[in-house]
Amino acid sequence: MNSRKKHEELAKQIRYHDERYYADDAPEISDAAYDKLRRELETLEKENPELADKDSPTQNVGIKPTGGFKKVRHSISMLSLANAFDEQDVAEFFTRIRNFLNLSEGAEVPLFAELKIDGLSCSLRYEKGLLVQAATRGDGEEGEDITQNVRTIKDVPQKLAGKAPDILEVRGEIYMRREDFMALNKKQEAECKPVFANPRNAAAGSVRQLDSAITAARPLRFFGYSLGEASAPIAQSQAGLREALAAFGFQTASPYALCSTVADVMAYYNKVLAERADLPFDIDGVVYKVNDFVQQARLGFVSRAPRWAIAHKFPAEKAITKLNNITIQVGRTGTLTPVAELEPVNVGGVMVSRATLHNEDEIERKDVRVGDFVVIQRAGDVIPQVLSHLPEKRPKDSKKFTFPHVCPVCGSQAVRPEGEVARRCTGGLICEAQALERLRHFVSRNAFDIEGMGEKIIEEFWRDELVRTPADIFTLEKRDKGSLTPVSAREGWGSQSARNLFDAINTRRSITLERFIYALGIRQVGEATAKRLAAHYETIENFLKETSEENLMQIQDIGPSVAADIIAFLGEAHNRDAVQALLAEVTVVPYERKVIDANNPVAGKTVVFTGTLTKMSRAEAKAKAESLGAHVAGSVSKKTDYVVAGEDAGSKLSKAKELGVNVLSEDAWLDLIS
Numbered sequence: 001m002n003s004r005k006k007h008e009e010l011a012k013q014i015r016y017h018d019e020r021y022y023a024d025d026a027p028e029i030s031d032a033a034y035d036k037l038r039r040e041l042e043t044l045e046k047e048n049p050e051l052a053d054k055d056s057p058t059q060n061v062g063i064k065p066t067g068g069f070k071k072v073r074h075s076i077s078m079l080s081l082a083n084a085f086d087e088q089d090v091a092e093f094f095t096r097i098r099n100f101l102n103l104s105e106g107a108e109v110p111l112f113a114e115l116k117i118d119g120l121s122c123s124l125r126y127e128k129g130l131l132v133q134a135a136t137r138g139d140g141e142e143g144e145d146i147t148q149n150v151r152t153i154k155d156v157p158q159k160l161a162g163k164a165p166d167i168l169e170v171r172g173e174i175y176m177r178r179e180d181f182m183a184l185n186k187k188q189e190a191e192c193k194p195v196f197a198n199p200r201n202a203a204a205g206s207v208r209q210l211d212s213a214i215t216a217a218r219p220l221r222f223f224g225y226s227l228g229e230a231s232a233p234i235a236q237s238q239a240g241l242r243e244a245l246a247a248f249g250f251q252t253a254s255p256y257a258l259c260s261t262v263a264d265v266m267a268y269y270n271k272v273l274a275e276r277a278d279l280p281f282d283i284d285g286v287v288y289k290v291n292d293f294v295q296q297a298r299l300g301f302v303s304r305a306p307r308w309a310i311a312h313k314f315p316a317e318k319a320i321t322k323l324n325n326i327t328i329q330v331g332r333t334g335t336l337t338p339v340a341e342l343e344p345v346n347v348g349g350v351m352v353s354r355a356t357l358h359n360e361d362e363i364e365r366k367d368v369r370v371g372d373f374v375v376i377q378r379a380g381d382v383i384p385q386v387l388s389h390l391p392e393k394r395p396k397d398s399k400k401f402t403f404p405h406v407c408p409v410c411g412s413q414a415v416r417p418e419g420e421v422a423r424r425c426t427g428g429l430i431c432e433a434q435a436l437e438r439l440r441h442f443v444s445r446n447a448f449d450i451e452g453m454g455e456k457i458i459e460e461f462w463r464d465e466l467v468r469t470p471a472d473i474f475t476l477e478k479r480d481k482g483s484l485t486p487v488s489a490r491e492g493w494g495s496q497s498a499r500n501l502f503d504a505i506n507t508r509r510s511i512t513l514e515r516f517i518y519a520l521g522i523r524q525v526g527e528a529t530a531k532r533l534a535a536h537y538e539t540i541e542n543f544l545k546e547t548s549e550e551n552l553m554q555i556q557d558i559g560p561s562v563a564a565d566i567i568a569f570l571g572e573a574h575n576r577d578a579v580q581a582l583l584a585e586v587t588v589v590p591y592e593r594k595v596i597d598a599n600n601p602v603a604g605k606t607v608v609f610t611g612t613l614t615k616m617s618r619a620e621a622k623a624k625a626e627s628l629g630a631h632v633a634g635s636v637s638k639k640t641d642y643v644v645a646g647e648d649a650g651s652k653l654s655k656a657k658e659l660g661v662n663v664l665s666e667d668a669w670l671d672l673i674s
């Protein structure tokens with residue numbers, strides 16, 4: 001191969017892996033293998049400087065698309081679905097719905113069952129019947145504007161057929177048929193271009209092309225299955241929605257079914273599972289949705305997913321491969337996680353070379369040893385895991401694995417508190433692994449979401465001591481000016497890519513309180529908890545000043561263990577210093593309550609429900625009151641504004657009378673809020 005051809009080939013491979021790494025968050029090769037490719041390219045360019053044009057990966061970092069699409073805020077969040085894996089989970093889903101809606105045990109719940117398409121979700125906005133915007137899901141609140149590319153998809157109407165509401169957002173899945181995917185890969189191969197691992201990756205890669213001519217040449221399709229904003233109702237049920245969407249000119253997936261019992265949905269599930277291979281596209285399960293929209297609205301949402309829907313996933317794909325080594329990974333909060341380094345193997349269309357072994361006890365329980373042949377499993381988007389080993393294939397000289405008692409990164413003691421499964425490094429921020437993981441978390445998508453600052457770059461900047469703390473990210477540009485080794489002079493960078501990075505950082509100087517709290521990386525504080533904390537404390541000042549075990553425990557879903565972790569975090573001087581340094585650089589936007597109708601008489605009031613309610617369940621009553629801005633408390637005090645007394649109310653009712661609190665019957669309450 002001549003040098004030019006070799007250069008082209010390498011550049012293509014690097015771009016492909018950049019895309020897997022930065023855009024899909026699903027690298028297919030090890031960091032070492034990637035670095036080797038880059039080194040090869042660099043050597044080639046050193047020998048043939050004429051090859052190092054501005055498009056070469058040596059002149060760019062990351063991939064363009066992440067910087068290339070405009071951000072779009074979704075007017076209504078794009079949620080995800082909770083998962084069910086077996087009949088038991090499905091039965092519990094039915095029970096939860098019945099309890100919430102106060103239906104009798106065994107009452108039928110009409111559900112709409114449909115396919116769970118394995119593609120990428122997209123929201124299409126129509127104004128006066130015309131397509132004006134298409135956006136990816138992103139983090140659910142903010143996605144990327146992919147309008148130009150989506151306009152090239154034939155299944156997506158540019159203009160809705162018939163009379164549509166002024167504003168209508170249709171949501172659904174962009175996907176690629178299996179046969180189209182195979183033909184595309186054949187073509188890619190013939191043109192010496194990288195091939196895609198599966199139809200989903202191919203669809204995602206095609207949508208994220210900066211050049212919509214490339215997207216147009218890709219066989220993308222679209223199925224509609226739900227709504228975002230709509231200025232007028234177009235249906236009363238999921239089944240009605242399916243018809244309405246078809247009438248507007250959308251494709252909808254088949255088969256679907258109307259079901260009312262666990263037996264019904266299981267029959268649908270088994271039928272689809274049996275026919276799965278004959279479908280022309282990939283699915284990763286089925287979805288059950290409460291059919292009636294009025295019931296859907298009553299059920300509402302829990303954090304990121306609707307109460308009225310669930311995804312029933314297909315069984316995980318399994319494979320057998322050799323366990324080459326067990327390594328230990330140190331996480332953001334110091335947890336030592338054993339990782340199986342595997343002989344790469346194809347599991348349901350994806351190459352897997354690493355899998356989690358969870359923890360010390362799991363290795364012991366499964367007695368997994370280096371050199372063993374192991375069964376691994378990959379379910380949907382979760383990390384592959386090792387299930388068991390094959391005793392008959394165990395090498396004679398194999399040895400039990402001994403779990404380290406010191407951190408493999410910083411050498412500090414790794415301790416395992418009584419009753420916990422995790423062994424944890426005690427090095428705190430002196431442990432490079434922890435400090436680095438925290439930074440990675442800090443810039444990640446649902447935290448500060450700093451574009452162009454992927455894991456690799458954070459790692460490099462860390463290594464070269466450009467960025468050691470979160471605040472360092474925001475002082476980087478200032479320090480860069482007049483530096484003898486500016487970012488733009490770094491290997492793989494140029495003045496444009498450095499400029500892009502600083503711009504991306506600067507757009508994040510203002511951040512919502514919930515993202516800020518999440519970004520701190522406090523143990524056990526995920527997005528949902530961060531949001532609850534933000535709603536409770538409202539400003540960063542309050543959060544830092546007023547947090548106590550007592551007021552933390554008043555927050556829904558925060559128990560003693562989470563409270564202890566938050567207090568421990570805020571109690572450490574180096575954490576407080578890091579937060580203060582950061583606050584000197586960024587503005588934290590106070591938590592914004594959803595605008596609540598000022599005329600509604602219960603906003604801001606404290607309500608206690610007691611006794612048996614007959615029109616709705618306690619859970620629904622509480623969710624409804626909260627959605628109107630009321631605070632629902634568990635006990636009656638002088639601060640209580642209303643006590644809603646159902647049948648057989650007891651001590652709380654007496655207490656309310658004693659304190660002179662306003663007591664309402666269930667009907668009077670419903671009148672008040674209607």
Ligand code: IVH
Pocket residue numbers: 079080081114115116117118119120121137173225226287306309311
């Ligand atoms: S409904 C609030 N229906 O699955 C309702 N989602 O795991 C949210 N998906 O992000 C989605 N097929 O990308 C729904 N028939 C279907 C679906 C479906 C595929 C995807 C969608 C969503 C993800 C959630």
